[in-house]
Amino acid sequence: MATEATGTTRAAGGAGAPVSDGNGRTPAPGTPHEIARVRVPTRSARGELRAIKVVWKRELIRFSRDRLRILTSLMQPFLFLFVLGSGLSSLVSASTHGVSFRTFIYPGVLCMAVMFTAMFSAASIVWDREFGFLREMMVAPVRRSSIVLGKCCGGATVAAFQGVIVLAIAGLVHVPYSLGLLAELFALMVLLAFSITAFGMMAAARITQMQSFMAIMQMAIMPMFFISGAMFSVVHLERWLAILNRIDPLTYAVDPMRRAIFAHLHVSAATRHALAPGVTWWGWHVPSLLEAAVVALLGLVMLTVAIFEFGRAE
Amino acid sequence: MNDTATTAASPAAETAPACAVSVKGLVKRYDQVEAVRGIDFEVASGEIFGFLGPNGAGKSTTINMLCTLVRPSDGSARVAGHDVVGERDEVRRNIGLVFQDTTLDGYLSAEQNLRLHAELYGVPRELVAERMRQVMEMVGLWERRDSWVNTFSGGMKRRLEIARGLLHSPRVLFLDEPTVGLDPQTRSSIWRYIRELKAREDITIFLTTHYMDEAEYCDRIAIMDQGRIIVLDTPEALKAEVGKDRVQIETDDDQAAIAVLRERFGIEATVAEGAVTFGVADGGQFVPRLFDDWDPAHPAIRSVSVARPSLDDVFMSHTGTTIRDAESTSTDRMRNVARMMAR
Numbered sequence: 001m002a003t004e005a006t007g008t009t010r011a012a013g014g015a016g017a018p019v020s021d022g023n024g025r026t027p028a029p030g031t032p033h034e035i036a037r038v039r040v041p042t043r044s045a046r047g048e049l050r051a052i053k054v055v056w057k058r059e060l061i062r063f064s065r066d067r068l069r070i071l072t073s074l075m076q077p078f079l080f081l082f083v084l085g086s087g088l089s090s091l092v093s094a095s096t097h098g099v100s101f102r103t104f105i106y107p108g109v110l111c112m113a114v115m116f117t118a119m120f121s122a123a124s125i126v127w128d129r130e131f132g133f134l135r136e137m138m139v140a141p142v143r144r145s146s147i148v149l150g151k152c153c154g155g156a157t158v159a160a161f162q163g164v165i166v167l168a169i170a171g172l173v174h175v176p177y178s179l180g181l182l183a184e185l186f187a188l189m190v191l192l193a194f195s196i197t198a199f200g201m202m203a204a205a206r207i208t209q210m211q212s213f214m215a216i217m218q219m220a221i222m223p224m225f226f227i228s229g230a231m232f233s234v235v236h237l238e239r240w241l242a243i244l245n246r247i248d249p250l251t252y253a254v255d256p257m258r259r260a261i262f263a264h265l266h267v268s269a270a271t272r273h274a275l276a277p278g279v280t281w282w283g284w285h286v287p288s289l290l291e292a293a294v295v296a297l298l299g300l301v302m303l304t305v306a307i308f309e310f311g312r313a314e
Numbered sequence: 315m316n317d318t319a320t321t322a323a324s325p326a327a328e329t330a331p332a333c334a335v336s337v338k339g340l341v342k343r344y345d346q347v348e349a350v351r352g353i354d355f356e357v358a359s360g361e362i363f364g365f366l367g368p369n370g371a372g373k374s375t376t377i378n379m380l381c382t383l384v385r386p387s388d389g390s391a392r393v394a395g396h397d398v399v400g401e402r403d404e405v406r407r408n409i410g411l412v413f414q415d416t417t418l419d420g421y422l423s424a425e426q427n428l429r430l431h432a433e434l435y436g437v438p439r440e441l442v443a444e445r446m447r448q449v450m451e452m453v454g455l456w457e458r459r460d461s462w463v464n465t466f467s468g469g470m471k472r473r474l475e476i477a478r479g480l481l482h483s484p485r486v487l488f489l490d491e492p493t494v495g496l497d498p499q500t501r502s503s504i505w506r507y508i509r510e511l512k513a514r515e516d517i518t519i520f521l522t523t524h525y526m527d528e529a530e531y532c533d534r535i536a537i538m539d540q541g542r543i544i545v546l547d548t549p550e551a552l553k554a555e556v557g558k559d560r561v562q563i564e565t566d567d568d569q570a571a572i573a574v575l576r577e578r579f580g581i582e583a584t585v586a587e588g589a590v591t592f593g594v595a596d597g598g599q600f601v602p603r604l605f606d607d608w609d610p611a612h613p614a615i616r617s618v619s620v621a622r623p624s625l626d627d628v629f630m631s632h633t634g635t636t637i638r639d640a641e642s643t644s645t646d647r648m649r650n651v652a653r654m655m656a657r
Binding site: 053054057058061062128131134136137138141142 | 403406416430
């Protein structure tokens with residue numbers, strides 16, 4: 001009875017999406033009326049989209065179940081923002097032109113919240129492998145790329161959600177709630193979340209042990225955070241640090257965020273120039289849009305590598 | 315990854331295949347080691363087909379090749395009419411898998427796990443609910459559908475995996491050691507589901523096991539050792555091939571009874587396990603004859619037992635070793651393989 005039901009389904013599926021099936025499954029030539037069985041098309045764009053969606057949804061379900069994780073991953077950004085930010089503010093007040101140090105490091109903290117959540121999301125694929133669930137996804141009749149993409153989207157969504165919480169407290173550090181600004185910050189956050197998850201997925205394709213994965217991620221993320229200029233201005237840096245700073249991909253996420261925030265603050269041009277000067281390449285000011293493109297491009301490259309790696313693995 | 319290879323589907327494969335699985339010269343080589351050394355066999359539609367052999371015999375490697383997880387080094391295999399290399403997705407769509415290790419998401423409920431599977435396999439939405447209820451009821455987990463899988467026992471998880479493997483109405487269900495690590499009661503209930511399943515659905519079941527007693531439930535079994543299929547037939551035929559049933563009689567005077575057996579029946583008997591023991595072609599027919607020809611003057615027979623040859627005897631007669639002995643040596647062999655691969 002059940003098989004019969006599926007038989008009809010197969011017919012329905014075959015009739016429903018024959019166009020998107022790139023394999024041209026038509027009856028054998030010469031026997032147009034002898035279609036023995038109609039089955040779900042081998043591959044349809046709809047099927048792949050559904051696979052991306054289901055993997056994405058699973059990430060969300062698992063994240064929503066893990067309240068502790070939501071709380072703990074907020075801990076670090078809040079520590080940086082309020083403890084470190086407040087503690088250092090008197091020390092650095094001379095050079096911040098009256099702008100609160102907390103406001104200054106806010107974009108960096110925003111990035112940090114996103115990065116850590118995205119990293120943990122990527123780590124979940126290492127767990128999935130360990131607990132076998134990865135296998136269930138790998139043997140499904142869908143592209144591996146759909147699974148990797150779904151994971152990345154899931155990680156990005158979860159991280160963006162975490163970012164939104166930090167975004168919500170913008171007022172506490174004197175960042176105005178302007179719709180344009182919030183939209184811009186949010187877009188940059190999503191972009192960063194996606195790229196970091198892709199980075200994590202790329203690493204997870206090769207690193208199969210949780211301990212090593214976490215160690216490697218920490219090793220990559222912490223220097224990235226400190227070098228990016230999340231805590232300092234990118235002008236007048238020592239030469240070696242300036243070079244590292246321009247290489248660090250996170251620089252190109254923190255900088256446009258900070259510039260967007262300072263564009264909405266009522267401060268003098270001199271202050272803006274001192275605190276949010278923008279990244280330069282050999283003296284040329286890199287526009288925000290290009291910086292965002294750098295982050296997006298890196299994310300796409302890493303996603304491609306991750307897809308390739310997971311596809312290759314037997 | 316080679317997802318684009320599915321275009322090679324031939325129209326001939328569209329007709330319902332008589333064989334659910336057909337394998338020709340299948341080989342899997344890992345560096346210098348051959349895990350599977352060229353095997354050929356066919357599984358008919360609707361059959362329960364078992365792979366029996368010690369750990370490390372190549373059973374799991376074969377299953378992994380058949381379900382497209384491992385690419386064969388040589389030879390070819392078709393599952394549900396589709397080539398496992400060229401038509402990977404078609405194969406995947408038509409098979410259900412239950413692995414040795416669990417592949418459930420413990421942080422999701424039983425129902426969520428199944429729903430996720432249904433979506434990955436593209437089971438049409440309007441059928442999901444009904445089908446889900448059906449498979450969960452079959453394995454007796456419908457009441458627990460909202461519980462987190464992490465709260466399930468090992469046996470429940472295995473049952474849920476079987477239910478999930480059936481959700482998309484596969485043509486072939488692969489069960490890799492479906493009862494390993496389970497208590498006897500759960501083992502027998504898993505087998506009850508498997509037999510029920512065969513009666514209810516039009517499905518072929520392909521399983522591996524290293525339990526001799528479980529292999530008896532299969533329609534046909536292939537005994538595998540060191541990457542080769544040693545013998546393939548129905549359990550009855552395999553046992554008949556070994557030939558003799560084992561008859562044991564308890565008597566008042568064993569030595570006198572042995573003498574009578576030699577003179578009257580031409581049978582060489584020995585004393586084993588405290589009873590006069592001998593082998594005859596058909597124990598069931600022999601026993602009445604024994605009593606007909608047994609004089610009251612002969613030593614009295616107090617009890618008779620007839621044992622059919624077991625698959626243990628079959629394995630032994632083909633390999634000269636018991637499955638347990640083979641297991642320990644092949645584990646060593648696999649360890650060496652692993653060591654080599656790690657280099």
